[in-house]
Amino acid sequence: MRAAIGRDHGLAAWRSAWLAPPVAALGLIFAYPFAWMVGRAFSAPDGGYGLAAFEAILRSRGFIASLLATGRISLTATAICVVLGVTLALAIRFAPFPGARVVSRVIDAYLAFPSFLIAIALTFVYGSSGFLHSLLAGAGGRSFLFGFWGVVIAEVTYYTPFVVRPLLAALDSLDIAQLEAASSLGARPIEVLRRIVLPAMMPSLFAGGSLCLLLTINEFGIILIMGVKHSITLPMLIYGKAIEEFDYPGASAVAICNVALSLSLYLVYRSAMRRLQR
Numbered sequence: 001m002r003a004a005i006g007r008d009h010g011l012a013a014w015r016s017a018w019l020a021p022p023v024a025a026l027g028l029i030f031a032y033p034f035a036w037m038v039g040r041a042f043s044a045p046d047g048g049y050g051l052a053a054f055e056a057i058l059r060s061r062g063f064i065a066s067l068l069a070t071g072r073i074s075l076t077a078t079a080i081c082v083v084l085g086v087t088l089a090l091a092i093r094f095a096p097f098p099g100a101r102v103v104s105r106v107i108d109a110y111l112a113f114p115s116f117l118i119a120i121a122l123t124f125v126y127g128s129s130g131f132l133h134s135l136l137a138g139a140g141g142r143s144f145l146f147g148f149w150g151v152v153i154a155e156v157t158y159y160t161p162f163v164v165r166p167l168l169a170a171l172d173s174l175d176i177a178q179l180e181a182a183s184s185l186g187a188r189p190i191e192v193l194r195r196i197v198l199p200a201m202m203p204s205l206f207a208g209g210s211l212c213l214l215l216t217i218n219e220f221g222i223i224l225i226m227g228v229k230h231s232i233t234l235p236m237l238i239y240g241k242a243i244e245e246f247d248y249p250g251a252s253a254v255a256i257c258n259v260a261l262s263l264s265l266y267l268v269y270r271s272a273m274r275r276l277q278r
Contacts, residue, residue, distance in 0.1 A: 089171060118222065147231070166205075218258070220236065
């Protein structure tokens with residue numbers, strides 16, 4: 001008995017010794033910079049601590065405009081991603097077309113790409129040196145790339161697979177016998193879709209849509225590469241204050257507001273998921 005207890009204590013000590021280095025590394029990589037950021041956000045001009053940085057940020061028109069731009073871009077992109085994701089997932093699973101398997105594999109690989117590659121690709125196609133830009137200019141049009149819809153299209157192009165992938169997993173687990181039974185009882189395809197397929201997709205759809213919303217709120221690479229001047233989001237405001245203005249307390253205050261927004265949305269997502277799984 002005592003020997004077994006001794007072995008258990010030795011095993012626990014051995015595990016703690018192995019966990020200590022990665023925990024310390026994570027503390028240096030994440031916890032220390034975050035603590036430094038919090039300290040700068042609450043620093044006062046006289047060297048003490050206070051809320052001067054937050055008061056200045058919350059009163060500035062730039063912060064309100066960036067907050068509205070972030071919400072407008074992320075909500076629009078997420079809504080389009082959800083619609084396209086549902087359409088693609090249903091088409092791949094229930095209306096197979098030539099190359100559907102290849103499309104599914106491409107979606108899996110697409111998740112590993114960095115977001116700024118999409119911005120670069122769209123710039124090459126629709127930018128001032130792109131081949132479609134000359135066609136649009138010749139037709140009397142102008143490029144939409146460096147505006148609101150350019151950012152939305154780039155984010156939709158990149159983040160739609162994040163919605164499609166969990167939907168495909170949900171449809172793979174759907175009981176085909178249930179669909180066949182409903183059809184044999186005279187249910188029309190639209191009724192089968194509304195009463196069986198869509199309810200089975202809802203948890204995955206909500207998870208994919210929530211992930212897409214969180215990612216688009218914090219998207220930085222696409223907007224930075226495309227150089228959009230009239231759509232300054234919260235990440236771009238943080239970048240501008242830290243790199244261009246050297247206003248580290250202001251940048252830290254905006255960053256904390258951004259983190260608070262993301263965590264609030266995540267908590268709402270977790271609460272809604274628990275209700276859906278009951």
